[in-house]
Amino acid sequence: MNELHEWLEAHRIAYRPIDREVVEIEGFGKLFLADLSGVKSIFRVRGAEVEFNLMERPEVLLSEGIEYVAFPFGDNWYYYSLREGFRWNILKHVGRRVPCKRKTPFVNLGVHTPYELLNASGDVSQWVRKAVWMGHSALGICDRNTMGATLALQKACDKAGIRPIIGYTCTLSHEGEKVEVKIYCQSQRGLRNLLRIQKAVMVDAADATVPLPELLRRGEGNVLVFGKLSPFWMEKNLHAVKALRETFDNVFYQVDLSEYKAERLDAEVLKATAYFFHTFYDEKNDSFLVEPVLIADCYYPDKDDARTKTVLNKIATGAAHAQSDDQYFKDIDEHYAAVCALFDGERWDTDALFERMCRHTVEIAEGAEARYQTERNYMPRYDMTAEEQQRYGDRYTMFRQLLEEGFRRLVPRERAEEYRKRLEKEVYILESTDNIDYMLVQYDTVNWARRSGILVGCGRGSAGGSLVLYLLGITLIDPIQYNLLFERFLLPERAGLYPDRVTRLTDRVLSDRAVRIRFDNGVTLRLDRDAELVIARDGSRLTVYADQLRESDDVLFDNRDLLFNLQGDLL
Numbered sequence: 001m002n003e004l005h006e007w008l009e010a011h012r013i014a015y016r017p018i019d020r021e022v023v024e025i026e027g028f029g030k031l032f033l034a035d036l037s038g039v040k041s042i043f044r045v046r047g048a049e050v051e052f053n054l055m056e057r058p059e060v061l062l063s064e065g066i067e068y069v070a071f072p073f074g075d076n077w078y079y080y081s082l083r084e085g086f087r088w089n090i091l092k093h094v095g096r097r098v099p100c101k102r103k104t105p106f107v108n109l110g111v112h113t114p115y116e117l118l119n120a121s122g123d124v125s126q127w128v129r130k131a132v133w134m135g136h137s138a139l140g141i142c143d144r145n146t147m148g149a150t151l152a153l154q155k156a157c158d159k160a161g162i163r164p165i166i167g168y169t170c171t172l173s174h175e176g177e178k179v180e181v182k183i184y185c186q187s188q189r190g191l192r193n194l195l196r197i198q199k200a201v202m203v204d205a206a207d208a209t210v211p212l213p214e215l216l217r218r219g220e221g222n223v224l225v226f227g228k229l230s231p232f233w234m235e236k237n238l239h240a241v242k243a244l245r246e247t248f249d250n251v252f253y254q255v256d257l258s259e260y261k262a263e264r265l266d267a268e269v270l271k272a273t274a275y276f277f278h279t280f281y282d283e284k285n286d287s288f289l290v291e292p293v294l295i296a297d298c299y300y301p302d303k304d305d306a307r308t309k310t311v312l313n314k315i316a317t318g319a320a321h322a323q324s325d326d327q328y329f330k331d332i333d334e335h336y337a338a339v340c341a342l343f344d345g346e347r348w349d350t351d352a353l354f355e356r357m358c359r360h361t362v363e364i365a366e367g368a369e370a371r372y373q374t375e376r377n378y379m380p381r382y383d384m385t386a387e388e389q390q391r392y393g394d395r396y397t398m399f400r401q402l403l404e405e406g407f408r409r410l411v412p413r414e415r416a417e418e419y420r421k422r423l424e425k426e427v428y429i430l431e432s433t434d435n436i437d438y439m440l441v442q443y444d445t446v447n448w449a450r451r452s453g454i455l456v457g458c459g460r461g462s463a464g465g466s467l468v469l470y471l472l473g474i475t476l477i478d479p480i481q482y483n484l485l486f487e488r489f490l491l492p493e494r495a496g497l498y499p500d501r502v503t504r505l506t507d508r509v510l511s512d513r514a515v516r517i518r519f520d521n522g523v524t525l526r527l528d529r530d531a532e533l534v535i536a537r538d539g540s541r542l543t544v545y546a547d548q549l550r551e552s553d554d555v556l557f558d559n560r561d562l563l564f565n566l567q568g569d570l571l
Helices: 002-010 058-063 124-133 150-160 188-204 212-217 231-236 238-247 263-279 303-317 332-342 350-367 386-392 395-410 413-432 436-451 461-465 467-472 559-568
Strands: 015-017 022-025 029-033 043-046 049-052 066-073 076-081 138-141 163-174 177-185 222-226 250-255 291-294 514-518 524-528 532-537 540-545
Touching: 002 015, 002 022, 002 066, 058 066, 124 138, 124 150, 138 150, 138 350, 150 163, 163 188, 163 212, 163 350, 177 188, 177 231, 188 212, 188 222, 212 238, 222 231, 231 238, 231 263, 238 250, 250 350, 291 350, 332 350, 386 395, 395 413, 395 436, 395 467, 413 436, 413 467, 436 467
Parallel strands: 029 066, 138 163, 222 250, 250 291
Antiparallel strands: 015 022, 022 029, 043 049, 066 076, 163 177, 177 222, 514 524, 532 540
């Protein structure tokens, strides 16, 4: 039992002992210590079921208000719920955390996730879980040269009720010198700019750096943080620092006192940090050239997870040396202890300096309004050539005419009606889901490859089920000949197009079956009388035929309606 107590105390989990077998974790429940003495395996097989080798009967424990069982395995302690099937749950970040002595508001902006391949561990949800458990109101990530984790961060933070801060670590190059910087989004414009910075680093640059002019163009809506080894570069490039301060919403210097456990690196970081506070602090005005902010780079959630980084780095580089065990998600007391140990208390008001550096993390978090808009799809529009504009006029007309050309060339005459019905169905779904431009981009890509002598396959996977792709020449597979389903390629429901929200139109409008509809804005449409329209009537959502419309009805249009009607059937 003592070992369990030590584990709970080491991970600052608030608990109280009940007896020699039971502890109660505050805000979680009673935990029973499984007796595994004399047990050869922690699992046993009962029929076709594999279960935990628990000596006690679960119903007895439940009757005593005990809902969880704890057991050691390897270097960790785990628990499972008696009310659920057996699952491995590591005994961390549960219940209430033992409060810190200091109450300084602080936000962790230094998280590196597994998206930074073979350099960090702990999935995004695990990082968010620990942030919530520690009482943080927000969480920021700063993976090097990748923003792959940012959408996962937003979703996990939204679910947990805290604010996501989208960050990015990269290398700035200027006049043959390089310096590490971190960039944190503040606004939607900042997010767009940061995505372009990432493109400049990962696509445009041969050495995976971003040049100063490009960084200056993309500063609006973002906060810049100079890396912990940057003070010497900053002093040599004061003009660049000034320009960046004018462009970015704010500029800071990263203070990170975590130990690398490598003498050379630790010495370099300490030397650079000391140089910053000696060189850029104006004691008379109590001001810095750029304000310091406390951002500790962390690559694993807890101290005892440090071994994972050693393993990952060994896989990546073959390095066999042990990594630091100090680059984890620390609490405010741990950060304060590091600052107090390194700053001269006679020259510096350590408490005030610490509060100042922490306050800037909160400022960055409070200004972080940037979000991915997940409620809609964003498809790049096809950029028509001058020749295509002259020939077709617009993208929609181009798409339909290319299909008609393919239809005349590839469809057997005796089966034209069958193919036409299938084509209209696919076009309807593609228009409704706003995928016309995507089809044109693929058409252009495949044709360019063929013109350039690049081998193009016949098509693969679910794409073979699309007649549209076949008629455009993107695939060489006739889906009707081989009875292939278009739904394997694109299902309306999977694309967010649900039947109860869709205005359905019938094939083509015939003049002898047409209904004219005039809207309050003066627009007049001609629809087939059997066209199905989703409307709002007397507070209810209904589906009616065009000839059943009433004067007070509100027609609820979708993407396909706008494309088909407003461009093709406007009177």
